Amino acid sequence: MLAGAGGILGLVLLLLGAAFRTRGRAPDEGRDVKVWIVGLGLGFTMSVLAALTVYGVYSGQQLMPRDGTDVVSVQAEARRWSWSFAYADRPGHITDGIMHIPAGRPVDVAITSADVVHSFWVPRLAGKLDAIPGHVNTIRIEADMPGTYEGLTAEYNGPGYSDHGFAVIAHDPQAWADFVAGGDR
């Protein structure tokens, strides 16, 4: 995407620069409109957009939660300034500030808020989704490798905003089984 944008920028700037060289061409309004407005303004712009939209819709679809086997469900609730997580696989257990997930399996996080608007964001795993009081939004994330990932709040929510975050711990299958069984800490 970046290369494409750079290319377009270069092209347009080139055209702009070329306008300043001296040349002797008879002006011809009809031809100019065809070249500049119909050709470049409409034709060129629309082709670029068509390509982008197809790409966007296609890759966006990949991020949507879909029915799958072995999807893990987690509920995330944000408040000023903490996050708590509940687990379908381990009812009644709530963790504060740390979200446990299995690595290598899709996880649906159902996000909501207890007070103001927040946004759930684990930069290395997925895009953002807002936590809105009274609404539940679901995002699909998946960690390929076990490990700890940083999670952030991405919607301004008052003076504690800068430090408002959480950690995501992705477990290997064994550790996840332990967690579900209540065997951690």
Add this chain to the structure above:
Amino acid sequence: MTALRRHRRLSAIWASEPGWKGWTSSVNHTDLGRMFLATSFFFFFVGGVLAMLVRAQLATPHSAFADAGAFSQFFTMHGTIMMFLFAIPTFEGLAIYLLPKLLGTRDLAFPRLTAYGYWCYVFGGSMLLVAMVLGIAPDGGWFMYPPLTGPLHSPGINTDFWLIGITFVEISAIAAAVELTVSILKYRAPGMSLDKMPIFAWYALVTALMILTGFPPLILGSVLLELERAFGLPFFQVELGGDSLLWQHLFWLFGHPEVYIIFLPAAGVISTIIPVMARTTLLGYGWIVASAVALAFLSFGLWVHHMFTTGIPFMGLAFFSAASTLVAVPTGVQVFAWIGTLWKGRPELHLPMLHILGFFVTFLIGGLTGVMVAVVPFDWQVHDTAFVTAHLHYVLFGGFVFPILAGIYYWLPLFSGRRRFFRLGELAFALIFLGFHGTFLAMHWVGLLGQRRRIETYDAETGWGTINLISSISSFVMAIGLAMVLVDLLIHAFVSVRAARNPWKAGSLEWASMSPPPPYNFASLPQVDTRDPLHGDPDLPNRLARGEGYLGDPATDRRETLTVSIGAARPDFMVIYPGNTRLPIVMAAVTGLFFLSILLKLYWVTPLALAGVAALAVVWVWRLGTQMDQGPQEAGRGVTLPLAGETEKSPGWWGSVFLLVANATFFGSLLFGYAFLWTVAPGWPPQEWLAPSLLEFGAGTLAAVIAMLALRFAIRRNRRHGGALPRLALALGATAVTALVFATLLVRLPPADGHAYAATLFVLGAYGLFHALLVGLMLAFVIARVRRGYASAVRVAEFHIVLLWTDYLAGITVLSLLAAHVPGVLA
């Protein structure tokens, strides 16, 4: 009469009072345009200082310069000031200053309204400044999302300053938009048909129409949030049937068009300057107009792209994502038309052209990153990071500040009648350009690395420190550049050389006026028959000064101009403007008292202030008109015209039409909010509905119809000389019934602080009651006018204005009553 004597005579008629007194009583568009611009650049300065504070804080990790509370005020006020107190007023100021000159006329449609709008802007803006000085400025981010800004989480007065101050300022935007629309449609030189208008006028027209339809949702949102904060009406509280998403919709219904409201006037400046700098004409005039209109339409469909992360269903996202990228098409058409224009001619690199080149580079990058952000998966990554802030500045600074600087340097010779002496401006441009790109390229970069926007500090381990330092240093370079522009302008005001008229050899009419322009603009009004009148007829300025155009004979002591038919621009009426007056500033002050009383919770003052505004409004309109039929007036060049007060479609009628467009958008947004809460908010249906009442519904509907009919009969009677009074009285009586119906509705409602349902109906009822009282006042006014002899079979303008409002009242009455009663019937 010689040109000089004519000049003296006209100056005496049109001049403002000398000295500072003139500032408070002037209603002249040249004065007020200048005041607007000076004030808006003052706010640019303040907003810039705030930006420097933000950058100072972010320059290093763990900076202790500002704490979280102060920092949140910095960025909120920076965004708010730049968007509401700098960008929009700059457009207003520029359009107010330039349009009558471009259009070849003497002033805008409603000179006193220009002044009123200006003072609302000054007073509203001052409220925000006071809040800042006292350290209690708004701090919830410039889009003020509740519940963060709701009574629970922001109990302080900070948020109220925003809601009330900005609403106050928005009055000026609406006033200017109504006025500019009517002026562009009606107040042009004879012969300047729509397709011969200067391109800037087209852009200004589209922008003004967008303000009329874009600002009301925000005004509504602010009213609702203030009602929630002050009286506990729970529009945005989910426990009581509200929904914070409603605010986001209302805000972005405004906020997205806002970006185009800012960009389009700048594009108008660009379209004006480029052909002149390239010694040619604009390529694809019709295409450009069409693109501007298309942009306006598209931008209203796109607000949802600011809410991609709020959990909108995916197909909705796909639609809005595709539509968002679609705005690139009309933008692309314009950009290529501009480049094509440059190819067509022989561009010269004067200072305005440098800024235009700065615009091209910056805006293009902003547009490209914008298209990226519009692609949903990418937005999910960069939303609310410094990447988005950087993108936004490429668009706003590139798309607005550079073109405006180009415009300032382009029109400077007109403005002052002088030439620039030093070449400070070129150096300033270089600093601004380099500083800008340094600042915001760096911010793109840290944004991609994950730095969120609006954080007041970050850890050293993030490795963002160096990039932020580069950004901050560059921002100071840019600030120095901007300061140099200011110095350049100041030097220009004191030491410089008189310039020849029309130094750029432009073809549009503003250069046919003197430099600096006299208060009456043109000693006589031209007959226009090409898009660039000065190119076809270089002697035009002299002929106008000799009085060879329309209205060249200042025999009477009146400020005269004429209006034209919208399409073909045939002269149709003569307009007599009111003279200098302090009514606008007083009216703005009393309006301010109304807003202050709410801000400070001095509710006993509120009705007094409202009554004051109403009384002043009556004085305002009472001063217009005459007690005698005037008949056709001599307009020069063998044309005679009736006065505008002796017509059905007077300027006031047109003004009402466009004010009602804004008003109807407000009402429509309210109905949208009602439907939205109903379908989306959790916590519906409410426990208790309003008990439906056939009597209330029937009486309201019937009264509305009777008022409409009675007024029409009154108009017919008036045309046949007399007998209007009883019918007017009947209309007044019916309107009183309407008011009564809304009052009972308000009384019968379940408690408005109990559920968003009742709260919404409360606003609907109050809106109806307000309009019923307003129309009642108007009818009473007309009755008084008829009795005092201000109306006749010929002088009918006021009847038709009131008719518009009466019809509008009937419409909203029926819709409101349906909205209030039907749910109860269904339940």
